[in-house]
Amino acid sequence: xxxxxxxxxxxxxxxxxxxxxxxxxxxxxxxxxxxxxxxxxxxxxxxx
Numbered sequence: 001x002x003x004x005x006x007x008x009x010x011x012x013x014x015x016x017x018x019x020x021x022x023x024x025x026x027x028x029x030x031x032x033x034x035x036x037x038x039x040x041x042x043x044x045x046x047x048x
Contacts, residue, residue: 006030 001011004018007026011018018026 003027003030 001009001018003026004022005011005026006029007018007022007024009015009018009022009026
């Protein structure tokens with residue numbers, strides 16, 4: 001549900017399950033967040 005919410009899925013009571021488009025966009029956004037964190041860590045010299 002977290003990945004789908006990153007893709008724009010609202011998860012309201014009357015909504016069905018998230019579709020492939022919401023999941024795809026969610027995975028892309030998660031990937032972008034990970035890349036940003038890795039870039040930040042490379043600049044500051046810290047590791048997670």
